[in-house]
Amino acid sequence: MKIAVFGTGIVGETIGNKLLQLGHEVKMGSRSATHEKGLAWAKAGGAKASLGTFAEAAAFAELAFNCTSGFGSIPALEAAADGLKGKLLIDIANPLDFSKGFPPSLFTGNTDSLGEQAQRALPQTKVVKALNHVTCTLMVDAKRVAGGDHDGLISGNDAEAKAQVTKILKEWFGWQRVIDLGDITTARGTESYLALWVRLYGAQGTADFNIKIMR
Amino acid sequence: MKIAVFGTGIVGETIGNKLLQLGHEVKMGSRSATHEKGLAWAKAGGAKASLGTFAEAAAFAELAFNCTSGFGSIPALEAAADGLKGKLLIDIANPLDFSKGFPPSLFTGNTDSLGEQAQRALPQTKVVKALNHVTCTLMVDAKRVAGGDHDGLISGNDAEAKAQVTKILKEWFGWQRVIDLGDITTARGTESYLALWVRLYGAQGTADFNIKIMR
Numbered sequence: 001m002k003i004a005v006f007g008t009g010i011v012g013e014t015i016g017n018k019l020l021q022l023g024h025e026v027k028m029g030s031r032s033a034t035h036e037k038g039l040a041w042a043k044a045g046g047a048k049a050s051l052g053t054f055a056e057a058a059a060f061a062e063l064a065f066n067c068t069s070g071f072g073s074i075p076a077l078e079a080a081a082d083g084l085k086g087k088l089l090i091d092i093a094n095p096l097d098f099s100k101g102f103p104p105s106l107f108t109g110n111t112d113s114l115g116e117q118a119q120r121a122l123p124q125t126k127v128v129k130a131l132n133h134v135t136c137t138l139m140v141d142a143k144r145v146a147g148g149d150h151d152g153l154i155s156g157n158d159a160e161a162k163a164q165v166t167k168i169l170k171e172w173f174g175w176q177r178v179i180d181l182g183d184i185t186t187a188r189g190t191e192s193y194l195a196l197w198v199r200l201y202g203a204q205g206t207a208d209f210n211i212k213i214m215r
Numbered sequence: 216m217k218i219a220v221f222g223t224g225i226v227g228e229t230i231g232n233k234l235l236q237l238g239h240e241v242k243m244g245s246r247s248a249t250h251e252k253g254l255a256w257a258k259a260g261g262a263k264a265s266l267g268t269f270a271e272a273a274a275f276a277e278l279a280f281n282c283t284s285g286f287g288s289i290p291a292l293e294a295a296a297d298g299l300k301g302k303l304l305i306d307i308a309n310p311l312d313f314s315k316g317f318p319p320s321l322f323t324g325n326t327d328s329l330g331e332q333a334q335r336a337l338p339q340t341k342v343v344k345a346l347n348h349v350t351c352t353l354m355v356d357a358k359r360v361a362g363g364d365h366d367g368l369i370s371g372n373d374a375e376a377k378a379q380v381t382k383i384l385k386e387w388f389g390w391q392r393v394i395d396l397g398d399i400t401t402a403r404g405t406e407s408y409l410a411l412w413v414r415l416y417g418a419q420g421t422a423d424f425n426i427k428i429m430r
Contacts, residue, residue: 203401210429
């Protein structure tokens with residue numbers, strides 16, 4: 001499958017590398033098609049890895065992952081909008097504001113969310129919020145923690161798109177359970193949870209954890 | 216033990232009833248010592264149950280629970296401040312804003328929290344945030360869900376006060392595990408989590424759940 005991964009940071013690299021391992025063709029999207037870190041990633045990734053602008057990566061892909069930083073997400077998605085029409089975007093980004101250091105605050109997530117902003121910026125794209133509530137190594141290898149005995153949480157307006165994301169999480173990334181929280185406004189839930197995630201990270205001294213909903 | 220429970224709503228009633236069951240003397244605190252619902256609760260509760268103003272309940276008690284609604288919390292605690300000096304306050308309240316219906320938004324929790332506001336309003340009281348991340352029936356009966364196999368999360372500046380709250384949660388309310396998130400600023404974590412809680416409640420159709428941290 002031809003897949004775009006927006007963002008050249010650690011999340012984009014981790015998602016991109018896993019997709020390459022699975023045999024997909026991956027074009028990393030960046031503000032510049034000559035982005036140094038992106039080019040290095042593409043070189044290391046081999047024949048199926050490449051770098052392009054956000055627009056080029058979107059046009060190339062059948063499916064896209066948004067792994068940009070929170071503040072960079074909407075400009076990136078606006079640049080990619082034409083190429084994403086009719087496609088599925090898995091939005092992994094979080095509205096984290098590190099301007100005052102660690103722990104970060106959230107620049108949205110209460111009465112709006114980055115997921116909703118992404119859907120509004122891409123009205124002809126099916127946006128599904130997913131994976132944003134765990135560290136990136138866990139996103140692509142759910143069994144890394146507790147043998148996979150924890151819950152994935154997704155949000156989106158389109159049932160078919162959410163079914164596709166559930167399948168991707170289970171078949172590609174080893175997730176055992178995926179809970180559909182509801183429409184894209186429920187992304188406020190998983191984005192706001194980041195405020196607890198950073199405190200759990202601080203208290204436990206590891207990012208290798210996720211929550212399991214106990215009933 | 217003489218205990219104050221601030222708030223005459225369902226949370227105050229549930230906490231108050233459990234404390235009575237455990238044999239404690241409970242004075243419910245309200246804006247008015249003739250609050251109709253509070254008087255009915257005290258009458259039903261028997262000889263060890265009574266109603267008073269916030270100030271009267273605070274003066275009476277060795278320990279207090281803040282079960283007021285979010286918007287009502289700080290005025291209630293300011294009214295109780297003198298009587299709470301040198302005592303422990305377990306802050307259960309959440310900054311929920313239902314003014315636009317369900318699901319509620321949060322009126323604080325990102326760069327500040329109700330727990331911190333409570334501690335600032337009561338500089339001579341040891342405030343510990345606890346139990347606010349579960350429904351009230353579960354607060355006082357952790358085994359109600361998954362046999363108690365889930366996590367309590369607490370925040371506070373004073374280690375001894377947190378140890379006391381941990382003991383109360385375990386010995387009085389049946390909690391098996393209590394995670395100390397850190398100082399009172401970590402209340403931002405559990406308060407912000409409410410934004411996810413309301414979505415999990417919506418998706419699952421039950422409030423009888425809690426999270427377990429999986430590592």
